[in-house]
Amino acid sequence: MTExxxxxxxxxxxxTGSACRVALIGFGTVGRAVAKILCxxxxxxxxxxxxxxxxxxxxxxPWVPSDVTWTDDVQAVLxxxxxxxxxxxxxxxxxxxxVRTALATGxxxxxxxxxxxxxxxxxxxxLAASHGCQLEFGASVxxxxxxxxxxxxxxxxxxxxxxxxxxxGTCNYxxxxxxxxxxxxxxxxxxxxxxxxAEADASEDLDxxxxxxxxxxxxxxxxxxxxxxxxxxxxxxxxxxxxxxDYAAExxxxxxxxxxxxxxxxxxFSDVGPCLVPTDSPFGRVQRNLNLVLTSGQYGGDxxxxxxxxxxxxxAVAVVSDLMFVAQNIASGGGKKVVASxxxxxxxSSDFETxxxxxxxxxxxxxxxxRLAEILAAHHLNIDSLLQKPGFDKSALPFVITLxxxxxxLLHPALEEMAxxxxxxxxxxxxxxxx
Amino acid sequence: MTExxxxxxxxxxxxTGSACRVALIGFGTVGRAVAKILCxxxxxxxxxxxxxxxxxxxxxxPWVPSDVTWTDDVQAVLxxxxxxxxxxxxxxxxxxxxVRTALATGxxxxxxxxxxxxxxxxxxxxLAASHGCQLEFGASVxxxxxxxxxxxxxxxxxxxxxxxxxxxGTCNYxxxxxxxxxxxxxxxxxxxxxxxxAEADASEDLDxxxxxxxxxxxxxxxxxxxxxxxxxxxxxxxxxxxxxxDYAAExxxxxxxxxxxxxxxxxxFSDVGPCLVPTDSPFGRVQRNLNLVLTSGQYGGDxxxxxxxxxxxxxAVAVVSDLMFVAQNIASGGGKKVVASxxxxxxxSSDFETxxxxxxxxxxxxxxxxRLAEILAAHHLNIDSLLQKPGFDKSALPFVITLxxxxxxLLHPALEEMAxxxxxxxxxxxxxxxx
Numbered sequence: 087m088t089e090x091x092x093x094x095x096x097x098x099x100x101x102t103g104s105a106c107r108v109a110l111i112g113f114g115t116v117g118r119a120v121a122k123i124l125c126x127x128x129x130x131x132x133x134x135x136x137x138x139x140x141x142x143x144x145x146x147x148p149w150v151p152s153d154v155t156w157t158d159d160v161q162a163v164l165x166x167x168x169x170x171x172x173x174x175x176x177x178x179x180x181x182x183x184x185v186r187t188a189l190a191t192g193x194x195x196x197x198x199x200x201x202x203x204x205x206x207x208x209x210x211x212x213l214a215a216s217h218g219c220q221l222e223f224g225a226s227v228x229x230x231x232x233x234x235x236x237x238x239x240x241x242x243x244x245x246x247x248x249x250x251x252x253x254x255g256t257c258n259y260x261x262x263x264x265x266x267x268x269x270x271x272x273x274x275x276x277x278x279x280x281x282x283x284a285e286a287d288a289s290e291d292l293d294x295x296x297x298x299x300x301x302x303x304x305x306x307x308x309x310x311x312x313x314x315x316x317x318x319x320x321x322x323x324x325x326x327x328x329x330x331x332d333y334a335a336e337x338x339x340x341x342x343x344x345x346x347x348x349x350x351x352x353x354x355f356s357d358v359g360p361c362l363v364p365t366d367s368p369f370g371r372v373q374r375n376l377n378l379v380l381t382s383g384q385y386g387g388d389x390x391x392x393x394x395x396x397x398x399x400x401x402a403v404a405v406v407s408d409l410m411f412v413a414q415n416i417a418s419g420g421g422k423k424v425v426a427s428x429x430x431x432x433x434x435s436s437d438f439e440t441x442x443x444x445x446x447x448x449x450x451x452x453x454x455x456x457r458l459a460e461i462l463a464a465h466h467l468n469i470d471s472l473l474q475k476p477g478f479d480k481s482a483l484p485f486v487i488t489l490x491x492x493x494x495x496l497l498h499p500a501l502e503e504m505a506x507x508x509x510x511x512x513x514x515x516x517x518x519x520x521x
Numbered sequence: 522m523t524e525x526x527x528x529x530x531x532x533x534x535x536x537t538g539s540a541c542r543v544a545l546i547g548f549g550t551v552g553r554a555v556a557k558i559l560c561x562x563x564x565x566x567x568x569x570x571x572x573x574x575x576x577x578x579x580x581x582x583p584w585v586p587s588d589v590t591w592t593d594d595v596q597a598v599l600x601x602x603x604x605x606x607x608x609x610x611x612x613x614x615x616x617x618x619x620v621r622t623a624l625a626t627g628x629x630x631x632x633x634x635x636x637x638x639x640x641x642x643x644x645x646x647x648l649a650a651s652h653g654c655q656l657e658f659g660a661s662v663x664x665x666x667x668x669x670x671x672x673x674x675x676x677x678x679x680x681x682x683x684x685x686x687x688x689x690g691t692c693n694y695x696x697x698x699x700x701x702x703x704x705x706x707x708x709x710x711x712x713x714x715x716x717x718x719a720e721a722d723a724s725e726d727l728d729x730x731x732x733x734x735x736x737x738x739x740x741x742x743x744x745x746x747x748x749x750x751x752x753x754x755x756x757x758x759x760x761x762x763x764x765x766x767d768y769a770a771e772x773x774x775x776x777x778x779x780x781x782x783x784x785x786x787x788x789x790f791s792d793v794g795p796c797l798v799p800t801d802s803p804f805g806r807v808q809r810n811l812n813l814v815l816t817s818g819q820y821g822g823d824x825x826x827x828x829x830x831x832x833x834x835x836x837a838v839a840v841v842s843d844l845m846f847v848a849q850n851i852a853s854g855g856g857k858k859v860v861a862s863x864x865x866x867x868x869x870s871s872d873f874e875t876x877x878x879x880x881x882x883x884x885x886x887x888x889x890x891x892r893l894a895e896i897l898a899a900h901h902l903n904i905d906s907l908l909q910k911p912g913f914d915k916s917a918l919p920f921v922i923t924l925x926x927x928x929x930x931l932l933h934p935a936l937e938e939m940a941x942x943x944x945x946x947x948x949x950x951x952x953x954x955x956x
Contacts, residue, residue, distance in 0.1 A: 123678060123820060224675055230821040232675020239674050240659055240667020243558065243841025371806070385558060386665035386829065386838035393824035403821035406678025419854055 105133040106413040109163045111184060112174030113139035116198055116225070118147070119402035120172060124409075125149055131413045132406075138163045164188055170412055172405060173197040182206060189213045189221060194416070196408040198225035198401055204299035204315045207306050208429055220415060222408035227300040228253060228377040230400025231393040235407065237308045237381075244383035246308045250346035250520075253300040255375030255395045256284045256291035257323050257343035261360070262373045265340050268328045283375050294320030294343070294358040301345040301358060308381060309349045311432045313356065318347075319436035321359025325515050330445055333473055333486045334362050337443070337519070340370045344520065354432040362443050362519040368392075369520070441470060441519040442489040442497060447512040450480040454509055458487065465500040467492055482511050488519065540568040541848040544598045546619060547609030548574035551633060551660070553582070554837035555607060559844075560584055566848045567841075573598045599623055605847055607840060608632040617641060624648045624656060629851070631843040633660035633836055639734035639750045642741050643864055655850060657843035662735040663688060663812040665835025666828040670842065672743045672816075679818035681743045685781035685955075688735040690810030690830045691719045691726035692758050692778035696795070697808045700775050703763045718810050729755030729778070729793040736780040736793060743816060744784045746867045748791065753782075754871035756794025760950050764910075765880055768921045769797050771908050772878070772954070775805045779955065789867040797878050797954040803827075804955070876905060876954040877924040877932060882947040885915040889944055893922065900935040902927055917946050923954065 108124065110117055117139070124134045126149075134154055139145050142156040157163065160180070163171065164187050171188040173195055175181050181202050188195050190213065197203065203210070203223045214221040224234045228251070237246075252258050256278060263274040275292075278284035290296045298320050302313040323343055334341050339362040347356040363369040368390050372378045377395025382388050394400040448454050455472065462469060467489050474485040489497070497516070504514055543559065545552055552574070559569045561584075569589055574580050577591040592598065595615070598606065599622050606623040608630055610616050616637050623630050624645065632638065638645070638658045649656040659669045663686070672681075687693050691713060698709040710727075713719035725731045733755050737748040758778055769776050774797040782791040798804040803825050807813045812830025817823050829835040883889050890907065897904060902924050909920040924932070932951070939949055 119820070127680070230679075231824060232671040235675030236667040236671055239846060240670030240839060240842050242845050243843075244665075244838040245562070366806075371801075383838065385554070385834040387835060389666060389826070389828035391824070391826055394822050399820040400822060403679040403818065404675060407675050408678075410677050411674060415853070418850070 104417055105130050106169045106409075106416055107133055107135045107167060108170045108172060108409060109136040109138065109166060109168035110134065110172045110174065111138045111160060111163060112172075112176070113137055113142070113145050114174065115398040116401045116405065117172075117174040119398035120174070120405045121147070121150060123402055123406050125151060131417065132409055135168055136163055136166060160184060164191065164193075168193060169416055170194045170196060170409060172409070173199060174405070176201070178202060178205065185210060185221070186213065189217055189219055192217050192219050194220040194222075194412045196222045196405055196412060198223070198405060200226040200296070200299045200303060204302040207303060208312050220412050222412055223303070224408045225401045225404035227303050228379055228391070228393075229395040229397060230403045231377050231379065231391050231395060232404070232407070233304070233379045233381075233391050234307055235404075235411075236391065237304075241308070241381060241383065241386065241389070244386045246381055246383045247350070248346070248348045248382035249301075249304045249308050249379065250344060250369075251301075251304070251379035252342055252369060252372050252377055253345045253379070253395065254291050254297045254343055255377060256288060257297070258372060258377075259283045259375040260292075261323065261326070261341055261343065264326070264328055265331050268331060270328055271324065271326055292324055293322040294345075297343060297345045298358045301347055301356060304379070305347045305354065305356070306429065309347060309354065310429050311347075311349060311354050312429050313347070313354065313432075313434065317434040318356045318358055321357070323360045325513075326360055327445075327484070327515075329475075329484045330515065330517075332475060333445065333484075334443070335365070336473055336475075337362065337471075337488065338364055338366075339519065340365050341517070342369050342372065344369060348438075349432065352432055353435050355435050355438050357436045357438060357518070360517055362517055364521065367520075437494045438518060439491050439493045441491045441521070443515075443517040443519050444487045444489065445484060445515040445517075446487070446510060447482050447484050448509045449511055450483045451509060457507065458504065461500055461503050462487070462489070465496060467497060467500055539852055540565050541604045541844075541851055542568055542570045542602060543605045543607060543844060544571040544573065544601060544603035545569065545607045545609065546573045546595060546598060547607075547611070548572055548577070548580050549609065550833040551836045551840065552607070552609040554833035555609070555840045556582070556585060558837055558841045560586060566852065567844055570603055571598055571601060595619060599626065599628075603628060604851055605629045605631060605844060607844070608634060609840070611636070613637060613640065620645060620656070621648065624652055624654055627652050627654050629655040629657075629847045631657045631840055631847060633658070633840060635661040635731070635734045635738060639737040642738060643747050655847050657847055658738070659843045660836045660839035662738050663814055663826070663828075664830040664832060665838045666812050666814065666826050666830060667839070667842070668739070668814045668816075668826050669742055670839075670846075671826065672739075676743070676816060676818065676821065676824070679821045681816055681818045682785075683781070683783045683817035684736075684739045684743050684814065685779060685804075686736075686739070686814035687777055687804060687807050687812055688780045688814070688830065689726050689729075689732040689778055690812060691723060692732070693807055693812075694718045694810040695727075696758065696761070696776055696778065699761070699763055700766050703766060705763055706759065706761055727759055728757040729780075732778060732780045733793045736782055736791060739814070740782045740789065740791070741864065744782060744789070745864050746782075746784060746789050747864050748782070748789065748867075748869065752869040753791045753793055756792070758795045760948075761795055762880075762919070762950075764919045765950065765952075767910060768880065768908055768919075769878070770800070771910075772797065772906075772923065773799055773801075774954065775800050776952070777804050777807065779804060783873075784867065787867055788870050790870050790873050792871045792873060792953070795952055797952055799956065802955075872929045873953060874926050874928045876926045876956070878950075878952040878954050879922045879924065880919060880950040880952075881922070881945060882917050882919050883944045884946055885918045886944060892942065893939065896935055896938050897922070897924070900931065902932060902935055
């Protein structure tokens with residue numbers, strides 16, 4: 087069903103000539119914020135012509151000019167005369183088909199869809215290039231923090247070899263809450279849900295699925311490496327306990343969900359999950375639901391970007407910025423954007439060499455430390471420190487061993503051997519320590 | 522004098538077809554680093570054809586391919602078939618004439634010259650647009666930190682109303698050294714000079730001339746406001762004393778040279794100089810000679826960017842990134858880049874409303890605080906705190922009064938009255954406190 091505008095808008099006069107016609111599919115929080123920016127800043131380069139959403143009658147806003155067509159018919163939008171389609175419905179289906187159809191008919195696409203780009207980014211970029219149009223996805227990682235645009239502009243002259251970030255605001259909200267209030271994980275999660283920072287089923291956030299999709303996009307754009315998200319190891323933050331923040335503090339650290347990718351030769355080392363980070367490091371200082379990305383380049387060294395990683399308005403800024411970039415290319419007669427044809431594949435490994443934090447909950451009895459130390463020694467692993475805070479229940483006593491740097495692959499067999507010990511009341515928690 | 526290459530380079534085969542020909546004028550630290558990146562990453566989009574410098578024979582490098590022409594003749598470069606000229610000689614003369622000539626003959630220009638862009642940016646952009654070529658200056662502010670590229674890409678969809686930054690690495694090196702070692706200003710300056718972070722005559726850095734040129738460029742690119750650098754108030758950091766860091770610490774603060782511009786209606790509030798900033802704020806944490814820029818937008822909120830603001834390699838990344846941007850536009854047949862025609866002028870004011878830190882050095886005697894308090898009261902200024910640390914010589918006793926927020930214009934008459942007091946052994950130091 088499509089509703090034809092009843093009368094020309096008051097601002098229609100400004101919307102002539104070379105304006106890019108823009109159709110918006112998906113009028114949720116971000117879509118609404120995008121429409122608001124476009125309507126409030128109407129100029130001659132971008133003209134919102136169409137908004138597509140189910141049950142659009144209930145979504146209508148008084149600030150949308152009357153010459154904008156409201157519809158629930160995606161096919162009509164795809165067959166319209168729009169130059170650019172904004173895809174903001176998220177998920178893989180039907181978003182993928184919408185984006186493919188738009189690109190195949192020569193319409194450029196701007197999207198915030200991280201799952202779609204993480205999975206099909208290289209193919210879709212190829213499809214866009216072969217039809218002389220553009221695909222931009224600056225909003226798909228870190229919301230309004232302009233990391234992706236910087237990778238294609240201000241940092242493209244460098245050779246990046248590493249990217250690390252706090253890419254999931256939900257995890258960071260929960261972890262910084264536990265850090266500051268020492269509340270249990272479950273309480274911090276409930277609080278995040280109550281405040282709208284976490285969904286009812288927060289598995290994608292807590293278990294790293296969301297962050298590794300974003301890491302795959304950053305690896306594509308910044309390291310020019312094609313990464314299938316599922317090949318990146320993702321570790322959950324659900325196993326953390328408030329006491330881990332006490333022990334981390336003893337080590338001058340706090341805990342954050344870190345997503346990292348380091349390109350070394352033909353191997354991409356990557357990992358998503360909780361890590362100890364120094365309290366006074368850029369990562370350690372990130373509070374609430376903010377995002378931070380650190381890029382490491384051969385020439386420019388380390389750069390950090392931080393800001394609001396989510397939310398309607400900041401994400402909309404990224405979408406509108408992409409729209410303006412595409413519109414400029416169309417206006418200049420370009421549009422034949424050079425696709426990074428040098429995207430390569432790499433072996434994916436999570437076998438970082440790093441110091442480790444091992445936290446045990448044990449039924450206390452003599453000989454426990456000796457037994458653990460014996461296993462570690464048998465695997466040639468060096469203990470760096472042993473921490474045991476007083477005042478805990480002997481039936482579930484938490485203590486920590488830190489290890490000197492070693493590869494994950496060396497540590498793993500030792501952890502498997504430890505898992506069989508009958509004095510453990512929980513599986514050993516094992517976190518990398520980033521310095 | 523121009524030297525013709527003796528033989529074709531081994532890589533010449535790759536340098537055919539649509540490669541952009543690039544001529545480099547100025548082979549100093551940055552120019553050398555730019556050439557290195559171009560030679561190490563030779564591809565089909567950028568081809569270094571010419572390097573121009575006085576006494577080039579002494580500058581020659583073995584890693585420069587033999588098909589690159591070395592010359593000291595600027596006019597020959599300007600008349601060559603280069604598509605893009607990189608201007609890295611700095612200063613206003615003859616850089617301005619070189620850039621104007623290049624643009625007028627349809628050659629795009631990439632420059633790191635902050636003084637040139639701060640003074641003539643709007644005119645030169647106009648000149649470039651009228652000749653269908655481009656002028657890029659991403660390296661002119663904050664070296665390799667991609668702030669300027671982000672303003673034209675990832676943040677262009679926002680409406681920025683404020684920009685603040687640590688833009689001068691020399692000042693930040695000196696201030697963070699005094700903070701950490703409590704050495705006198707003169708000693709920190711000498712150390713910065715010995716380490717190559719400050720020039721023999723560091724006036725441009727210390728007195729704010731360098732930073733306000735960069736602020737003018739950020740205001741042009743981010744706030745679309747034309748600012749003549751000299752109209753921005755610049756306060757020196759030379760008047761700071763190590764004791765100011767003791768008193769700042771009492772207030773949970775440290776001291777940094779901050780450059781800030783806030784657009785409010787038709788007025789641009791701007792200021793460059795030392796400010797108290799909270800120790801745990803993004804500004805307070807910037808150490809050594811790093812740079813940090815914070816942008817504030819109507820939609821996206823606050824974003825921070827930080828990294829190496831100077832140095833050959835990071836600055837060269839910004840230059841090469843600009844080169845790639847221009848080359849892409851040329852390759853796509855564009856080049857008719859839309860110039861921000863909506864650059865406006867604004868009234869420039871330094872009359873911020875802010876809390877203040879006033880530090881006095883006095884010959885101690887009874888009644889001093891009463892006299893100062895009397896003057897402040899007469900000017901309707903509210904004292905927020907009074908700090909006096911013990912253990913100082915009574916003949917030059919430092920103590921501090923902080924004031925509740927008030928406009929600079931209200932405070933100024935009170936300061937003038939205080940300047941006449943016979944018990945002051947140094948002029949009162951007056952610093953804004955940023956929260």
